[in-house]
Amino acid sequence: MSKTKTRAGLKYPDLALFAFLVIFIGFVVYRVSYSLEYRWDWGVIRQYLFRFDADKGGYVPGILVKGLAATVRLSIWSGIIATVLGFLFGVSRVYGNFFLKKISYIYVQTVRNIPSIVFVFIFYFFFSSQVLAWFGIDEAMSDLSPVSEEIVQMLFCKPSLFTAFLSAILTLGIYEGAYMTEIFRAGIESVDRGQWEASDSLGFSMFQQMRYIILPQALRRILPAIAGQIISIIKDSAIVSVISVQELTFQGMELMASTYRTFEVWIIIMVMYFGLTYTCSFFIGKLNERMDRKGYQR
Amino acid sequence: MKKTGILALLFFSLLFLSCGKGSSTGPMIDSVKKKGVLRVGMSTFVPWAMNDKKGSLIGFEIDVAKELAKDLGVKVEFIPTKWSGIIPALLTGKFDIIIGGMGITEERKKKVDFTKPYEYSGMSIVANMKNAPGLRNLEDFNRQEIIIAVRLGTTAAEAAKKYFPKARIKLFDDESQAVQELLNGRAHAVVASAPLPEFQSLKYSKKLYLPLKDTFTREPIGFALRKGDGKSVEVLNKWIDEKWSGGFLDSRKNYWFRTRKWAGQIE
Numbered sequence: 402m403s404k405t406k407t408r409a410g411l412k413y414p415d416l417a418l419f420a421f422l423v424i425f426i427g428f429v430v431y432r433v434s435y436s437l438e439y440r441w442d443w444g445v446i447r448q449y450l451f452r453f454d455a456d457k458g459g460y461v462p463g464i465l466v467k468g469l470a471a472t473v474r475l476s477i478w479s480g481i482i483a484t485v486l487g488f489l490f491g492v493s494r495v496y497g498n499f500f501l502k503k504i505s506y507i508y509v510q511t512v513r514n515i516p517s518i519v520f521v522f523i524f525y526f527f528f529s530s531q532v533l534a535w536f537g538i539d540e541a542m543s544d545l546s547p548v549s550e551e552i553v554q555m556l557f558c559k560p561s562l563f564t565a566f567l568s569a570i571l572t573l574g575i576y577e578g579a580y581m582t583e584i585f586r587a588g589i590e591s592v593d594r595g596q597w598e599a600s601d602s603l604g605f606s607m608f609q610q611m612r613y614i615i616l617p618q619a620l621r622r623i624l625p626a627i628a629g630q631i632i633s634i635i636k637d638s639a640i641v642s643v644i645s646v647q648e649l650t651f652q653g654m655e656l657m658a659s660t661y662r663t664f665e666v667w668i669i670i671m672v673m674y675f676g677l678t679y680t681c682s683f684f685i686g687k688l689n690e691r692m693d694r695k696g697y698q699r
Numbered sequence: 700m701k702k703t704g705i706l707a708l709l710f711f712s713l714l715f716l717s718c719g720k721g722s723s724t725g726p727m728i729d730s731v732k733k734k735g736v737l738r739v740g741m742s743t744f745v746p747w748a749m750n751d752k753k754g755s756l757i758g759f760e761i762d763v764a765k766e767l768a769k770d771l772g773v774k775v776e777f778i779p780t781k782w783s784g785i786i787p788a789l790l791t792g793k794f795d796i797i798i799g800g801m802g803i804t805e806e807r808k809k810k811v812d813f814t815k816p817y818e819y820s821g822m823s824i825v826a827n828m829k830n831a832p833g834l835r836n837l838e839d840f841n842r843q844e845i846i847i848a849v850r851l852g853t854t855a856a857e858a859a860k861k862y863f864p865k866a867r868i869k870l871f872d873d874e875s876q877a878v879q880e881l882l883n884g885r886a887h888a889v890v891a892s893a894p895l896p897e898f899q900s901l902k903y904s905k906k907l908y909l910p911l912k913d914t915f916t917r918e919p920i921g922f923a924l925r926k927g928d929g930k931s932v933e934v935l936n937k938w939i940d941e942k943w944s945g946g947f948l949d950s951r952k953n954y955w956f957r958t959r960k961w962a963g964q965i966e
Contacts, residue, residue, distance in 0.1 A: 445966050448752050464754040526787055540734075561738070561776045565793065645780040645788070655779060658743035658873040659750045659965060 433664070446665050449656060465666075468652030469673050471558060475570060475648055476635045478557075482574025483634065484627065487581020494586045496607070505582065512579035517640050521572050525644040529568030538564055562647060569641040569648075577634050584630060588623035589615060621692070628685040632678050639674075649673060726930040727795050728771070736774045738794035739764045742782040743873065745895060746955045747800040751964040759955040763817065764798040766947060770938060783852040783872065786810055790925060797923035800892065802854035804918075812928060813921035814935040817948055821914025822858045824888050825896035825907050831887035834910045840888055841865050848877035848886035858916050859890045882906060894956050 434441065449463040462470070490508055493501040512520065542560040545553065550560055558566040592615050600614040642651035653670040657663050731737050741748045741760055748758040756777050768775035778794045789797055789811060800820065803813045826834055834840060840847065845866040849856045850873055859868050869886055871877040878899055880886045889896060893914045900907045922935055942948045955961065 449754075452752065454753075464750060467754070526791055561736075562778065565778075643781060643784070645778070645784070647779070651779075654873065655743050655750060657875045659745060661745075661875045661878060663875055663879045 468649035479573035483577035486578030491585025588619035740794040741799040816919030
């Protein structure tokens with residue numbers, strides 16, 4: 402990938418497009434503020450981001466910021482689950498015996514052909530309430546010591562809402578794992594056949610071939626795709642608001658139901674998601690550039 | 700391909716087989732006392748339950764649930780849940796009880812058990828001055844060109860369908876969206892439990908008005924429990940009787956529904 406930055410001068414079509422955009426945005430703003438007679442009130446929102454707490458003598462996060470933190474935790478955990486699942490199923494899709502290949506194929510096809518919201522409901526109401534109940538997680542969570550309660554709160558969420566949170570990360574993880582599987586499969590399959598044959602004839606075992614020859618090359622190629630999928634997870638995590646997991650979208654909707662400040666809250670939510678995913682893409686972009694510089698082939 | 704399809708089918712049937720009856724281990728009241736925690740399912744409805752500035756929950760239902768937990772000698776934990784999914788969430792054991800202003804209806808009784816009413820609520824209606832001016836009685840709204848916005852899965856939605864069969868009903872996930880639709884002029888009226896319509900007509904007094912002075916239905920509100928739990932229902936009924944005669948329910952009702960002293964806690 403060569404990097405040639407050319408900045409062409411603005412031409413008339415560009416100017417016309419620019420003018421059109423300005424007029425369009427102006428029109429939307431005008432409609433919202435005058436025609437709708439919507440009473441904007443950003444002052445109310447501030448205290449839901451950060452508010453001064455007299456008891457603690459400092460600023461504490463409001464429910465929107467807490468929601469954002471929950472979204473981050475949710476995305477990290479489901480990202481980990483998705484990557485692990487994607488790796489396992491991706492590898493078994495290429496190397497597995499007949500049975501493993503079929504299992505992995507069914508997993509990918511099932512998940513990819515169901516709308517995520519349907520998957521979330523099915524998993525939450527039918528599966529997690531039964532399966533997670535066997536493990537007695539609720540009971541375990543209700544008699545935690547204060548210290549471990551704090552740890553659970555920091556890593557996941559309030560212990561009382563743990564089962565819902567757990568089924569949310571499992572649901573998202575399994576859902577996104579199907580896409581990850583395809584990424585891993587593509588990565589592994591993209592490694593040239595000759596590499597296999599060469600390593601095989603050099604007497605590498607199956608595991609050694611994977612460990613030293615194939616995976617290092619495959620991973621390098623699919624890293625950008627994995628990163629992109631993780632950004633997708635952040636966006637898809639909004640879906641679990643339907644099962645009342647207290648992440649950003651859910652908190653925002655609860656707040657709208659309390660305050661009726663629909664537009665302000667949606668806009669803040671949008672800005673928060675954008676900030677989060679844009680920051681991630683920015684760093685991934687940097688990572689890619691670095692890999693390009695180091696001369697890794699992609 | 701065929702084999703794969705069959706395998707997929709098998710996988711699904713396994714999934715559904717694993718979903719037998721929810722774990723029903725004795726009366727809810729006993730297990731709550733054993734655990735020391737009452738898990739309450741609720742949803743945001745102003746002023747039944749809502750977030751205050753500090754992010755904690757306040758409202759009529761919150762007061763009732765806290766009082767109930769106090770009298771049972773247990774802690775209370777609120778599980779905010781989307782209204783449209785609140786009954787399945789109760790049935791699958793996400794919490795022990797719904798204390799969320801749930802109207803007692805025949806339809807709901809098929810799925811859950813209700814206690815005696817601990818409150819009565821009624822539907823009222825708020826309309827847009829610009830696109831539906833001068834409407835004064837219920838029949839005025841029962842016309843084809845009228846669009847009524849309501850919250851999905853509430854008794855307001857049922858009332859709207861029953862009283863205004865000719866009108867078009869638009870369903871939303873919560874009242875704030877329904878009210879926004881009304882303010883935007885894409886609906887002519889919103890039906891909701893009193894006193895929400897009154898509060899909205901006061902707040903937007905230049906855009907909205909109250910066509911009817913009073914509520915047009917009266918419905919009992921009860922706690923909802925999983926089916927077949929007679930003992931817990933009995934205990935709760937007794938508790939409700941005590942709270943009616945002790946004046947607790949009336950005083951809380953007055954505070955949340957007849958005054959707006961609490962408004963400063965929200966904005």
